[in-house]
Amino acid sequence: MTLSxxxxxxxxxxxxxxxxxxxxxxxxxxxxxxxPFILPPPSAIWRALGTDFDLLASSxxxxxxxxxxxxxxxxxxxxxxxxxxxxxxxxxxxxxxYAIVLQVTPVxxxxxxxxxxxxxxxxxxxxxAWIVAFFPVVSNATLGLRSTDHNLLNxxxxxxxxxxxxxxxxRIPNALPYYLAGLKISGGLSLIGAVVAEFVAGSGGxxxxxxxxxxxxxxxxxxxxxFAALFxxxxxxxxIYLLLSLISHLMLRRWHESAVAxxx
Amino acid sequence: MRPVVRLxxxxxxxxxxxEALRGVDLDIAQGEFxxxxxxxxxxxxxxxxxxxxxxxxTVGSIDWPTTTVDASGRPERSLGxxxxxxTLMPWATVAANVALPLTLKRQPxxxxxxxxxxxxxxxxxxxFADAYPRALSGGMKMRVSIARALVTRPRVxxxxxxxxxxxxxxxxxxxxxxxxxxxxxxxxxxFVTHSVYESVYLSTRVVVMxxxxxxxxxxxxxxxxxxxxxxxxxxxxxxxECRRVSAALxxxxxx
Numbered sequence: 001m002t003l004s005x006x007x008x009x010x011x012x013x014x015x016x017x018x019x020x021x022x023x024x025x026x027x028x029x030x031x032x033x034x035x036p037f038i039l040p041p042p043s044a045i046w047r048a049l050g051t052d053f054d055l056l057a058s059s060x061x062x063x064x065x066x067x068x069x070x071x072x073x074x075x076x077x078x079x080x081x082x083x084x085x086x087x088x089x090x091x092x093x094x095x096x097x098y099a100i101v102l103q104v105t106p107v108x109x110x111x112x113x114x115x116x117x118x119x120x121x122x123x124x125x126x127x128x129a130w131i132v133a134f135f136p137v138v139s140n141a142t143l144g145l146r147s148t149d150h151n152l153l154n155x156x157x158x159x160x161x162x163x164x165x166x167x168x169x170x171r172i173p174n175a176l177p178y179y180l181a182g183l184k185i186s187g188g189l190s191l192i193g194a195v196v197a198e199f200v201a202g203s204g205g206x207x208x209x210x211x212x213x214x215x216x217x218x219x220x221x222x223x224x225x226x227f228a229a230l231f232x233x234x235x236x237x238x239x240i241y242l243l244l245s246l247i248s249h250l251m252l253r254r255w256h257e258s259a260v261a262x263x264x
Numbered sequence: 265m266r267p268v269v270r271l272x273x274x275x276x277x278x279x280x281x282x283e284a285l286r287g288v289d290l291d292i293a294q295g296e297f298x299x300x301x302x303x304x305x306x307x308x309x310x311x312x313x314x315x316x317x318x319x320x321x322t323v324g325s326i327d328w329p330t331t332t333v334d335a336s337g338r339p340e341r342s343l344g345x346x347x348x349x350x351t352l353m354p355w356a357t358v359a360a361n362v363a364l365p366l367t368l369k370r371q372p373x374x375x376x377x378x379x380x381x382x383x384x385x386x387x388x389x390x391x392f393a394d395a396y397p398r399a400l401s402g403g404m405k406m407r408v409s410i411a412r413a414l415v416t417r418p419r420v421x422x423x424x425x426x427x428x429x430x431x432x433x434x435x436x437x438x439x440x441x442x443x444x445x446x447x448x449x450x451x452x453x454x455f456v457t458h459s460v461y462e463s464v465y466l467s468t469r470v471v472v473m474x475x476x477x478x479x480x481x482x483x484x485x486x487x488x489x490x491x492x493x494x495x496x497x498x499x500x501x502x503x504x505e506c507r508r509v510s511a512a513l514x515x516x517x518x519x
Contacts, residue, residue, distance in 0.1 A: 151351040154318050158345055159368040169367070173355045255355045255396050 040224040045231065048224035056213060056225075060232050063194055063209040066122065067236070070129030071190035075183055077130075078137025082179075085138075086145040086171065087163075103135040107193060111200035125197035125209075132193030133186045140182030144175025177256050180248040187240040195233060266329040267291035268420055268452050269315055274324035276310055276478075283477035284310045288324070290471065290480065292420070297446055297453045299463035299470045301509065303517055307478020308456045312422050315454065316345050331419075344413030344451075346423040350405035352397040352412075358384065359393040362412045383415040384408075386445060403434035407441075414445065420452045428458070439466060443492055460513060464505045465492060472509065474516035481519060482512035 022042045028034070029041040036044060049056065081099075085092035111128050118124040148171050156166050198211035210229045217225040252259035274288040285307040292298055300308040313319055314326060328341060344365075352361045359380050360367075366376045384390050387407040397405055406426060413421055427435040443466060446453055457463050463470045464486055472482035486505050489496055496502050 149351065151347045151349060152353065154313075155345065155347075155351060155364070156368065157318060158316055158343075159365045161368045165368055169364075170353070173353065176355070255398060257398075260398065 037221055037223055040227060044224040045227040048222070049228040049231065052225050052228060056210070056229060056232060059208055059210045059213045059229070060236065063191075063198065063211065063233070064236060066125045066129055066194040066197070066209065067190045067240070069126050070133050070193060071187055071240075073126075073130050074133035074137050074186050074190065078134045078182065078186070079141055079179065081134075081138050082141030082145055082175075083167065083172075085142050087167075092142070099135060099138060102131050107132050107196055108200065111197055115201050121201050125194060125201055128197035128200075129190050129193030132196070133190040136185040136189065137179070137182040140185075141175055141179045144178025145171045147178070148174045177252055177258065180244075180251065184241065184244045184248065187244045188237055191233070191237050191240060265294065268294050268328065268330060270327045270329055271311070271315070272325050272327070274311075274314065274321045274326065276307070276314065276319075277322045285314075285321070286477040286479050288478070288480055292452060292454060294330070294419075295450055295452055297443075297455065297466055297468045299455045299457055299467040300473060301457060301460060301463045301470055301513060302473030302478075303458070303475055303513075305478070306473040306475040306516075308473050309424050310478065312345075312424050312454060312456055315341075315420070316343060316422055317341060342416070342419040344416065344418040344421045346406075346409050346413050346421070346426045348425045348428055350397070350402075350409040352405060352408060354397055356396075357393065358389065358395050358397065358400070358408050361397065361408055362415050364412060365416045379415055380411075383411040386414065386448075387411045387441065401434075403430055403438060406430065406438065410442070410445075414449065414451075417449065418451060420454065421446075423453065423455045425456050425458065427462070435462070440493070442466070447491070460506055460509045464488075464502060464509055465497060470509050470512075472512040472516050474519050481516040484508060484512060 025039075026041050026043060029036075029039060040048075081095070085096070107128055110131075111124075114124050114128055115121070118127060152170055153166070156170055161169070194209070195211045198209040199215065201212075210233050213229045214226050217223070217229065249259050254260070269290075269292040271288055271290040271292075274285055274290075275283070276285040277283045288307075288311065290311070300311060302308050310319075314321055331341065352358075353364070356364075359377075362380045362383050363376050366379060381390065381393060384393055387410055389404060389407055389411065392400065392404070392408075397408065400408065409426070427438055430438065439462065442453075453466075455463070455466060467486050468488075470482075470484045470486055471480055472484070473479065474481045484505075487501055488505065
């Protein structure tokens with residue numbers, strides 16, 4: 001298999017930047033003798049990742065469990081809510097303001113309350129992450145369901161399509177690219193929501209996700225471990241984004257302009 | 265002979281106050297090729313949509329005198345509709361697009377496939393059943409749209425300026441192919457266009473309309489041979505008929 005020049009560039013260029021950044025960081029810390037409590041060298045972070053691996057991996061597991069559950073609920077709930085919105089206008093009018101209220105209220109501000117209200121910390125974090133994640137799905141899916149070609153709707157009417165057929169054969173396929181774009185945003189937000197929720201919940205001393213490890217390592221001045229946890233969070237975010245991009249590409253590559261291969 | 269569709273005293277007003285149609289009487293005869301010609305806003309598309317049941321006339325009635333009534337008491341309007349745009353579903357293959365009218369009527373898959381391939385063969389796209397619309401040219405997309413309208417073998421084919429967005433060469437070819445289908449399948453065609461030349465070439469009858477409010481100002485039977493081709497297009501008859509329709513159109517615009 002031969003890789004095209006673009007593909008090679010797409011892989012090599014970011015890699016080169018990474019090497020330069022990490023190398024420069026390592027050199028700078030050594031040359032200027034920066035205190036490792038302020039900025040540890042990449043090599044120390046790498047060592048911390050190795051020695052604390054079991055601890056960090058189990059924390060990563062918890063954070064990912066919250067993230068993935070919140071994302072799944074946002075993906076399913078957002079789609080169902082959007083379908084409800086376009087099926088009955090009054091439902092949208094009744095609920096949309098509250099969806100917006102949830103969206104614009106900073107999650108850190110409601111987190112302490114939710115932690116008090118909801119006994120189980122996992123559930124509390126899940127709810128918080130979901131609040132952050134579900135809005136892009138609802139709003140994108142609703143837009144997609146609504147932006148159906150008017151003539152196609154007429155055609156369905158002409159042939160006596162049922163509401164169910166109109167939804168299933170026309171509105172949902174039409175909304176798919178919008179929905180998938182919403183999921184891509186929501187995937188990253190689920191992780192951010194989970195981490196923010198943990199910061200609040202973790203300060204209560206109940207959870208042990210990656211955010212809690214960051215706080216804990218900060219108190220103990222284990223700065224390399226702090227960076228190692230941060231590194232894992234970013235990596236998880238990148239993997240989530242890449243996975244969702246791949247799924248989106250596979251579902252749209254046959255027909256949607258955003259995903260089809262082009263000759264020119 | 266009783267008409268296929270009878271429009272009696274049709275008026276259509278919108279809530280905005282616009283009067284799209286006033287006092288339209290029109291009998292559409294079995295097997296004729298009828299063109300509606302007129303300037304923008306004369307309501308020719310509105311007539312087509314009313315016949316299709318996409319909206320109700322404000323006054324007047326639309327009857328299908330020769331048609332049986334279905335279980336719910338509505339006339340079984342056996343019709344196909346071709347829009348100005350191809351109006352295909354980009355996520356579905358050409359075959360799935362053509363199959364749509366049958367799919368919506370919940371016909372079994374095994375019965376649908378041969379009908380779809382047959383319809384595609386009629387428009388010369390037998391080899392493109394599994395392609396996606398985006399891979400097709402504008403003319404080919406319009407052929408798919410026509411195949412979809414004909415897959416149910418409707419008695420009436422309604423077309424709303426179907427070739428307006430196509431280039432001249434493609435349009436002339438599609439005109440000939442449409443006429444061949446009309447002769448072979450024997451459907452009644454109602455064709456909306458703003459082109460006098462296109463209407464004369466295709467039609468057995470041209471109805472000229474005037475705007476504000478939309479109404480019929482002339483109803484002309486077109487003299488022409490059974491089979492129309494380049495010979496007809498360059499004949500004195502064709503020229504004379506074009507002149508007649510143009511004159512009627514000019515009168516309609518002045519009225």
